[in-house]
Amino acid sequence: MIRLPVILMLVFLFLSPALGSAQEPPRDNAADTISLAAGSDRIGPDYEVRDVEVLVAESTTSPGGVLHPSVRVANTGSDDIPSYMVTVSAFLGNITLVPVNGAFQSLPAGQETTFSLEYKIPETIDFGGYTFSILIDPDQTHDINISNNMKKAGGMVSITPPDDDSFIGCEACWEGYR
Known part of the structure; x- marks a missing residue:
């Protein structure tokens, strides 16, 4: 009889960790992965357009002109x-300009620089005023933070017809602009 309480005690000790873990709610590995990813800081450049x-x-x-912002x-x-070239797109309103020189050399952390780019205006653009961005x-x-990657220039860019006589005398050229 003395053996029975000892055996019961041993069985209880061996089973108690398993019983405790059975009471713990099951873990959702997908939720753990998401929370770890959401809480981790991504390391990388953050290019901010200042002007x-x-x-x-x-x-x-x-139309066909070139801008040098x-x-x-x-x-x-x-x-x-x-030595990485960072691409820069340019727009007049919602029209994408054609890059001639549309990139700049990557920057180390904390560095700020001013550079000139070059974009060609499509020949098919309509006449009028546009915001350049x-x-x-x-x-x-x-870039790890895209919220500060876009900026508009002050003022407007006006697309006007050429001053040559071939356009001035062309009725079809003016269709839709009167």
């Missing part, structure tokens, strides 16, 4: 890959 200017001389141009950018995140890293390949 965009279009030359006054270029604020009135024609001056852009001031800072990397407020961590270092970027050395740029978007850094449009493919979102390196």
